[in-house]
Amino acid sequence: QVQLQESGPGLVKPSQNLSLTCSVSGGSISSGGHYWSWIRQHPGKGLEWIGHIFYSGSPYYNPSLRGRVNISVDTSRNELSLKLSSVTDADTALYYCARGARGTDSWGQGIPVTVSS
Amino acid sequence: DIVLTQSPGTLSLSPGERATLSCRASQSVTRNYLAWYQQKPGQAPRLLIYGASSRATGIPDRFSGSGSGTDFTLTISRLEPEDFAVYYCQQYANSPITFGHGTKVDTK
Numbered sequence: 001q002v003q004l005q006e007s008g009p010g011l012v013k014p015s016q017n018l019s020l021t022c023s024v025s026g027g028s029i030s031s032g033g034h035y036w037s038w039i040r041q042h043p044g045k046g047l048e049w050i051g052h053i054f055y056s057g058s059p060y061y062n063p064s065l066r067g068r069v070n071i072s073v074d075t076s077r078n079e080l081s082l083k084l085s086s087v088t089d090a091d092t093a094l095y096y097c098a099r100g101a102r103g104t105d106s107w108g109q110g111i112p113v114t115v116s117s
Numbered sequence: 118d119i120v121l122t123q124s125p126g127t128l129s130l131s132p133g134e135r136a137t138l139s140c141r142a143s144q145s146v147t148r149n150y151l152a153w154y155q156q157k158p159g160q161a162p163r164l165l166i167y168g169a170s171s172r173a174t175g176i177p178d179r180f181s182g183s184g185s186g187t188d189f190t191l192t193i194s195r196l197e198p199e200d201f202a203v204y205y206c207q208q209y210a211n212s213p214i215t216f217g218h219g220t221k222v223d224t225k
Contacts (some may be wrong), residue, residue, distance in 0.1 A: 009177075037214075046205065046216055046217070046218045046219050047154075047162065047207075047216040048216070049213055049215065049216070050215040052214075060175055060212050060213075061213075062213045062214075063213060064213070076129075096161055098161075100209065101210065102152075102167040102168060102171070103152035103164045103166070103167030103173065103207070104152070104154075104162075104164060104166075104207070105164045105167075105174075106171060107161035107162060107163075108161065109161060110161055
């Protein structure tokens, strides 16, 4: 059973860049048929799709993030990465990495990120 | 973007009762690429239903999904104590993938 674990800084200053990593175990990120996603949840709110990538293809991003987001995979390390630039307090959220195919069937536990000076 | 509207916002029921949750899309969801998730406090969402009506692995058969086009329903036939949670629908047919705002099922 695939497991996902997010890591990265819990605190980021406004205007700086956020970088998160998701380590995938129990399965290969380069196995076909799945896409790898980042999804976030603002405090006490619902879920927001950030974007996803197939290991061999181009990423898809939420237009609401206006070109600030970059998602990539490192197949040698079996990792997924998220980079979000020029963060504001609106980017304070719980960030999940997840695997999808027919729905999003595997989720990490989430990593809380606070944007604050 | 496809906007998903979930109703009701909160559903207050007792264990053993039937829960019916609605998800309405602003435009037709192609190939019924509609999923339902359950989220409990402090936990990641859990996939219940995909393709509008297919149960995910390990999901009890008291959970069922139905609908097509723009109107979808999640039914919990008899609520168990562990079913009190927030439920989200998601469409994954079109980019951007979107979620509804959730229905909270709480204890009457």
